[in-house]
Amino acid sequence: MLLAFLLPPLLILAIDITFYGSFKGIDSNVSFTRFSNATLTAYMLCSLFLLGNLFFYGESRNRPLAPLVGMFFATALGVVATVFFIGQGPMLLEDNGSVRAQAIYNVVHMFVSSGAILVAMGVALGVTFSAITSQKQRNNFELEEE
Amino acid sequence: MDEMLVALFLFWIPVAMVPLGLWYSMSSPLKNASSRGRLFAFTGVVLICISPWTVPSSPSTAAGHLLGAIIGPCMLILLGIYLISFSGNVPVGKLPRSDRKLGVLMTGFGFIWLAGMHWWILTPQLSPNEVNHYWFVFWPTFIILTSCLASCSAVTLLMIGEQRKAESNAMFIVSGLSFSILILGLNVDGPLITADEFREHLWLAVADLAGITVGSLLSIFVFALVIYSYERSLPAPKSISPPTESELKQVSTLIASHLGGEDE
Numbered sequence: 001m002l003l004a005f006l007l008p009p010l011l012i013l014a015i016d017i018t019f020y021g022s023f024k025g026i027d028s029n030v031s032f033t034r035f036s037n038a039t040l041t042a043y044m045l046c047s048l049f050l051l052g053n054l055f056f057y058g059e060s061r062n063r064p065l066a067p068l069v070g071m072f073f074a075t076a077l078g079v080v081a082t083v084f085f086i087g088q089g090p091m092l093l094e095d096n097g098s099v100r101a102q103a104i105y106n107v108v109h110m111f112v113s114s115g116a117i118l119v120a121m122g123v124a125l126g127v128t129f130s131a132i133t134s135q136k137q138r139n140n141f142e143l144e145e146e
Numbered sequence: 147m148d149e150m151l152v153a154l155f156l157f158w159i160p161v162a163m164v165p166l167g168l169w170y171s172m173s174s175p176l177k178n179a180s181s182r183g184r185l186f187a188f189t190g191v192v193l194i195c196i197s198p199w200t201v202p203s204s205p206s207t208a209a210g211h212l213l214g215a216i217i218g219p220c221m222l223i224l225l226g227i228y229l230i231s232f233s234g235n236v237p238v239g240k241l242p243r244s245d246r247k248l249g250v251l252m253t254g255f256g257f258i259w260l261a262g263m264h265w266w267i268l269t270p271q272l273s274p275n276e277v278n279h280y281w282f283v284f285w286p287t288f289i290i291l292t293s294c295l296a297s298c299s300a301v302t303l304l305m306i307g308e309q310r311k312a313e314s315n316a317m318f319i320v321s322g323l324s325f326s327i328l329i330l331g332l333n334v335d336g337p338l339i340t341a342d343e344f345r346e347h348l349w350l351a352v353a354d355l356a357g358i359t360v361g362s363l364l365s366i367f368v369f370a371l372v373i374y375s376y377e378r379s380l381p382a383p384k385s386i387s388p389p390t391e392s393e394l395k396q397v398s399t400l401i402a403s404h405l406g407g408e409d410e
Contacts, residue, residue, distance in 0.1 A: 050366070
């Protein structure tokens, strides 16, 4: 299943190697910068979302403070790491001039990517569901009816 | 007013209004909370869509411009799929059979609209001949992930499902169509987007998806670790004393009175 998931990009790589003899269009430095920014931003935003979920967890545990503080520090660590690594210079700065501009760009970029991911998941799940419901109704109780 | 304050009030607060409105509509026990929350979220979406005009100085509002451009085709695709799904064999919420054709038309039109943004004059542009750079993020991410997920779904249907070959073939077709769009994008220039630009952004989208996966998994791991550490630090629950003779006698009397049953 994992191989099926990775098949389309692997096929494009195979086609590129066959016709051009190399990975055409991949700049490893730029791709690494994007990967690092996406990792840091996803960690930060996902931690914030999970920190919010801890309130619901607390409702069934007499509202303990320990996990809330723990997750708060984990989220803060993500924010500090993001600011620190972006501030190291051109390594994680894309076309932006300052740490703040890059951090805001990362968040907006993440919203757009998340939107694309949600629509793609909606299409894939929806088409799977519609393919299943478009078939003739199955009778699972043939033996019981006999 | 300061430009940053304007951006805060007319872009970032509306961005926050969307999840807050949805959360309120789903979780509040109050009467009419659902419609109020949805209205709140909808107002946020409208304010985001008009942000390129209300906050022209902020580069982040290009995302609002993109949202306004893609919301139409995306809604058409998703509503079309909903109509196709629920006009089939479903036990609840069944729609009339005629909605199926409408659903296919809506989905097809939505995809053609999106393709027209790459190869025709519909490309989201911030100013004449200046393509919205977030379009280069959305389009390759959407197409490659659709192809990957459809391929994964097809194989899952074959491996887990019983007699699901027809459904699996349908998913392979969806994956193949998305892949064909990718191959077309890598080889055929649009009026404003060249094949080389698309290729560059396709691999950036792959790097983006990999980064999002790693970052999300890392935060979920940390979350699980925090919960595990807390649960482990809790003292063991107090054990109660064993039942007395009289309690055991009462229980055995109760059990005996419920055994046997009546003759039918």
